[in-house]
Amino acid sequence: MQIDLRTVTIEPQRQAFDHLVRRFGDKPASRYQEGSYDIQATENLHYRPTWDPQQELYDKAITQIVMKDWYDLKDPRQFFYNTYTLTRARQQEAAESNFRFIETHGLANVVSPALREKALAVLVPLRHVAWGANQNNTYICGYGYGTVFTQPCIYQAMDHLGIAQYLSRIGLAFGGTEALAAGKKAWIDAPAWQGLRRYIEDCLVTRDPFELFVAQNVALDGLLYPLVYGDMVDSGWAAEGGSGLALATQFMADWFDETRKWIDAVMKVAAAESAANRDTLTAWAGTWGARAAEVLLPVARLGLGEQAEEVMAERRAELAARLAKSGIKI
Amino acid sequence: MDMKTPEKKLGIKERYRYLTRDLAWEPSYRSHDEIYPYLAYEGIKIHDWDKWEDPFRLTMDAYWKYQGEKERKFYAIIDAHAQNNGHLNITDGRYLSALKIFLQAISPGEYAAHKGFSRAGREFAGAGTQVACQMQALDEIRHAQTQIHALSNYNKYYNGFHAFSDHRDRIWYTSVARSFFDDAMAAGPFEFMIAIGFSFEYVLTNLLFVPFMSGAAYNGDMATVTFGFSAQSDEARHMTLGLECIKFMLEQDPDNLPIVQKWIDKWFWRGFRVLGLVSTMMDYMLPKRVMSWREAWEIYGVENGGALFKDLAFYGIRPPKGWEDAGKAIDHMSHQFMLGFYQWRFGTAFHSWIPSDDDMNWLSQKYPTTFDKYYRPRWDYIRKAEAEGKPFKNFGLAKLCQCCQLPCVFTEPDDPSQLCHRQTTYKGEIYHFCSDGCQDVFENEPEKYVQAWLPMPQLFQDPVNGDLAAWMDWAFLTDGKDNGEYPGSGDQLNFDRWRGLATSNT
Amino acid sequence: MSSVFIALQANEETRPIIEAIEADNPQARVSREPAMVKIDAPGRLVIRKQTIEENLGRDFDLQELHVNLITLSGHVDEDDDMLTLHWDR
Numbered sequence: 001m002q003i004d005l006r007t008v009t010i011e012p013q014r015q016a017f018d019h020l021v022r023r024f025g026d027k028p029a030s031r032y033q034e035g036s037y038d039i040q041a042t043e044n045l046h047y048r049p050t051w052d053p054q055q056e057l058y059d060k061a062i063t064q065i066v067m068k069d070w071y072d073l074k075d076p077r078q079f080f081y082n083t084y085t086l087t088r089a090r091q092q093e094a095a096e097s098n099f100r101f102i103e104t105h106g107l108a109n110v111v112s113p114a115l116r117e118k119a120l121a122v123l124v125p126l127r128h129v130a131w132g133a134n135q136n137n138t139y140i141c142g143y144g145y146g147t148v149f150t151q152p153c154i155y156q157a158m159d160h161l162g163i164a165q166y167l168s169r170i171g172l173a174f175g176g177t178e179a180l181a182a183g184k185k186a187w188i189d190a191p192a193w194q195g196l197r198r199y200i201e202d203c204l205v206t207r208d209p210f211e212l213f214v215a216q217n218v219a220l221d222g223l224l225y226p227l228v229y230g231d232m233v234d235s236g237w238a239a240e241g242g243s244g245l246a247l248a249t250q251f252m253a254d255w256f257d258e259t260r261k262w263i264d265a266v267m268k269v270a271a272a273e274s275a276a277n278r279d280t281l282t283a284w285a286g287t288w289g290a291r292a293a294e295v296l297l298p299v300a301r302l303g304l305g306e307q308a309e310e311v312m313a314e315r316r317a318e319l320a321a322r323l324a325k326s327g328i329k330i
Numbered sequence: 331m332d333m334k335t336p337e338k339k340l341g342i343k344e345r346y347r348y349l350t351r352d353l354a355w356e357p358s359y360r361s362h363d364e365i366y367p368y369l370a371y372e373g374i375k376i377h378d379w380d381k382w383e384d385p386f387r388l389t390m391d392a393y394w395k396y397q398g399e400k401e402r403k404f405y406a407i408i409d410a411h412a413q414n415n416g417h418l419n420i421t422d423g424r425y426l427s428a429l430k431i432f433l434q435a436i437s438p439g440e441y442a443a444h445k446g447f448s449r450a451g452r453e454f455a456g457a458g459t460q461v462a463c464q465m466q467a468l469d470e471i472r473h474a475q476t477q478i479h480a481l482s483n484y485n486k487y488y489n490g491f492h493a494f495s496d497h498r499d500r501i502w503y504t505s506v507a508r509s510f511f512d513d514a515m516a517a518g519p520f521e522f523m524i525a526i527g528f529s530f531e532y533v534l535t536n537l538l539f540v541p542f543m544s545g546a547a548y549n550g551d552m553a554t555v556t557f558g559f560s561a562q563s564d565e566a567r568h569m570t571l572g573l574e575c576i577k578f579m580l581e582q583d584p585d586n587l588p589i590v591q592k593w594i595d596k597w598f599w600r601g602f603r604v605l606g607l608v609s610t611m612m613d614y615m616l617p618k619r620v621m622s623w624r625e626a627w628e629i630y631g632v633e634n635g636g637a638l639f640k641d642l643a644f645y646g647i648r649p650p651k652g653w654e655d656a657g658k659a660i661d662h663m664s665h666q667f668m669l670g671f672y673q674w675r676f677g678t679a680f681h682s683w684i685p686s687d688d689d690m691n692w693l694s695q696k697y698p699t700t701f702d703k704y705y706r707p708r709w710d711y712i713r714k715a716e717a718e719g720k721p722f723k724n725f726g727l728a729k730l731c732q733c734c735q736l737p738c739v740f741t742e743p744d745d746p747s748q749l750c751h752r753q754t755t756y757k758g759e760i761y762h763f764c765s766d767g768c769q770d771v772f773e774n775e776p777e778k779y780v781q782a783w784l785p786m787p788q789l790f791q792d793p794v795n796g797d798l799a800a801w802m803d804w805a806f807l808t809d810g811k812d813n814g815e816y817p818g819s820g821d822q823l824n825f826d827r828w829r830g831l832a833t834s835n836t
Numbered sequence: 837m838s839s840v841f842i843a844l845q846a847n848e849e850t851r852p853i854i855e856a857i858e859a860d861n862p863q864a865r866v867s868r869e870p871a872m873v874k875i876d877a878p879g880r881l882v883i884r885k886q887t888i889e890e891n892l893g894r895d896f897d898l899q900e901l902h903v904n905l906i907t908l909s910g911h912v913d914e915d916d917d918m919l920t921l922h923w924d925r
Contacts, residue, residue, distance in 0.1 A: 010487070012487060013486065013824075014485065017485055017493070017494065017495065018495070018496065019493070019495040019496065029482075034478050035474070035479065038495045039438070039441050040445070041498060041508065041512075043499045043500075045512060046505075046508065046512040047512055047513060047516040049515070050371075050516055051368040051371070051518050051519075057512055057515055057516060058445075080475050081468070081475050082405060082472075085394055085401050085472075088398070089397070092390075092394045093395070095391065096391065127353055134464070135452060138467070141448040141467070142448035142451070143449065147441075154448055154468055157451075157464060158390060158393075159390075161390050161461065161464070162389075162391065162394070164349075165389050168348055168352075168353070180352065188356075197355075197359065201359040201365070204357070204364075205360050341915065342914070342915055386902075387914065388899065396899060396900065399903050536907055543871070544870045544872060545870075555871050559872065559906050562905075563902060563905045563906060565907060566905045567902070569907070569908070569909075570908075570912050620870060634909050637838030637839060637910075637923055638909070641923050
């Protein structure tokens with residue numbers, strides 16, 4: 001039977017699920033709210049993890065940060081799977097057409113050998129840095145508490161995988177598989193990269209999810225992305241005939257502008273929760289931030305030469321100003 | 331630098347290797363054990379993570395592109411469904427009970443799988459394995475969300491959906507699915523993969539999604555068909571991951587075989603018990619039925635599972651220990667569950683009912699050896715009591731199985747006239763089980779299962795203290811609306827009235 | 837021999853794919869069920885990019901299959917030109 005159901009006017013019995021009415025009032029809920037709030041189990045957990053019987057399956061106590069309600073850490077982008085995926089699907093379409101443009105117009109061959117050498121020396125090892133960031137955000141998603149805090153972390157993790165793959169394709173497009181091999185060798189052996197590699201490996205053993213959030217997403221990415229995709233690619237190399245490189249890294253530049261809004265919002269709410277949180281976040285941001293600046297300096301020298309110190313100082317000041325807006329003074 | 335190997339010349343396998351596993355490196359500033367602390371304690375030996383074969387080679391750009399297409403289609407359909415009162419297209423309001431169970435018990439499992447795969451995606455030491463797990467983590471949150479979104483519109487018009495987030499943690503039958511996923515998450519990363527990746531995804535989810543979703547299509551529920559098939563398309567990747575994972579473990583070291591076999595035995599039985607809920611959804615809750623649980627089991631259990639275990643025999647794997655008992659239970663389980671739900675209908679956030687003559691004739695045709703002999707007489711008895719104004723209700727508390735958490739309503743595998751009951755004494759306490767399979771699971775890891783939160787004893791603890799009304803408040807169950815029999819329920823009255831509005835001019 | 841199978845959503849996009857699978861796998865059995873098409877084959881089933889492209893009249897990336905895929909069984913082997921499901925090794 002096919003009936004015209006649009007002609008029927010019937011009154012809803014209720015506006016939204018109970019847990020959303022409790023949080024947001026008796027009104028229709030958004031899809032972000034439906035897909036994010038209170039969907040993680042909270043009580044009557046059955047068993048302790050065999051991998052660490054000290055922990056609960058979902059455990060608020062594995063971080064030093066204390067929140068009365070972890071669902072306060074809202075993502076201002078309101079990403080749930082659908083909005084996240086559609087946003088990235090559009091961006092990947094643009095990225096794909098950029099790569100096609102570079103290929104059809106032979107832009108890889110237009111770049112001078114000197115610039116190509118320099119760009120590959122910086123960008124290719126960064127695929128490993130992005131892999132580290134993928135690992136760290138996967139960890140935060142896995143062990144952090146509360147869906148609004150953790151779901152953006154799996155998105156962030158997959159974004160970093162995507163970035164690592166774009167960087168690999170840049171390596172392949174501008175230098176072939178040899179460029180990838182050379183970049184990996186530099187990542188493992190070259191002195192310029194060892195501080196950063198140690199930083200990442202130290203992150204990989206950091207098991208406080210919020211500290212890891214600060215070390216990876218705030219401190220390291222907060223300095224690295226503006227440095228590489230702003231100072232090097234956009235401001236520096238574009239003028240040296242590297243516009244193809246700017247096209248190929250457009251995704252990363254746009255992505256950083258978008259994701260930092262989420263990261264700042266998380267820091268701001270967590271710091272405003274209590275003086276203790278603010279102190280902890282300040283200490284973490286201070287230590288990891290100083291260390292990130294130190295290990296990025298040799299990388300900055302690879303891409304910017306003698307301007308490196310000056311630019312790094314600017315980037316540090318910029319990060320400090322960003323954190324200050326979230327109530328964290330380093 | 332010369333450009334010797336432009337990107338386009340790489341084959342799909344080689345290109346994928348550069349874009350995933352070549353990203354990882356052997357750490358030197360921190361030890362392997364510090365970075366991957368949970369890989370040793372389960373006893374699984376992995377010698378070379380590079381031997382991992384990537385099942386599907388999706389890079390992130392392709393993932394975003396194709397998943398984006400799926401998402402656009404899915405939300406277009408559920409938007410239209412909501413705007414056009416699509417809920418009135420379903421064959422009958424009884425069908426809603428199946429959706430309620432789905433949202434209360436299964437969608438939270440999708441979320442648990444999301445968390446579990448995030449953890450596995452970090453804890454494994456091979457990049458290929460990690461990426462596959464991470465993509466599954468991402469897919470699983472998609473499934474939780476698409477299910478909530480598809481069923482959100484039903485919540486606006488019908489009872490029983492409204493407190494799924496509370497029911498997940500407090501109502502007795504959701505504890506069956508919750509304890510299953512908690513069990514998997516409390517296990518180490520390798521066991522988790524056998525539990526969810528292999529046993530659940532490969533051996534069992536076809537039974538959940540394919541025939542049931544076909545059933546949803548048959549019953550006019552486009553919202554559910556769409557989330558079901560859309561989720562299942564990710565499932566094809568997940569199943570392949572589960573199969574790859576088990577082959578990988580078995581190929582890496584012969585010592586892994588007995589461990590893996592034990593997990594297969596355990597997780598097949600755990601999964602089979604959880605999926606028992608689906609047998610009832612298929613045989614009783616779909617007003618128009620596509621195939622019986624028995625027929626679905628023939629296709630996806632016997633045929634497909636049979637092919638799988640024949641293949642795995644190559645490694646020395648035998649079919650799961652409970653396989654034969656499962657086969658013997660197939661003709662009984664949906665009836666036993668529905669009778670259970672019916673008698674405890676005061677305590678469920680969905681409706682149950684006495685099957686009609688038509689329903690019973692269909693059931694006896696589909697279950698020729700069991701229905702008329704064992705179950706029709708019980709339904710007849712219940713119907714007679716109902717007609718005499720003495721409705722049959724069981725306010726006694728069910729004895730729950732310490733392992734699967736279902737009430738002990740099942741019969742002996744070889745004697746359908748005897749209730750099956752097993753018990754074990756551990757450290758001076760007696761624990762009850764519904765079957766040999768569940769008793770085995772407990773006895774292999776008693777320290778784990780003594781921790782289980784059992785919802786029935788909760789009834790006698792603070793704040794409920796044995797008061798049924800207080801329990802209902804605590805469990806967010808609205809008496810007289812969410813629970814009880816379908817005939818005469820608010821859902822029935824509304825559904826019939828609204829359908830009447832749509833099909834007549836008065 | 838054990839069967840492998842693949843199930844696709846029944847819609848306009850999958851019609852040419854299903855026709856290609858039928859053409860390349862004469863031993864396959866196609867069953868049309870509510871909202872889905874299930875294709876079973878003894879032992880082995882191949883899905884060829886080229887045949888699909890001929891049916892579609894445009895380029896086809898085998899990964900586009902994911903959009904309408906419901907389920908499958910068997911070992912999966914995917915390269916640039918075809919996707920194979922099989923139980924033999």
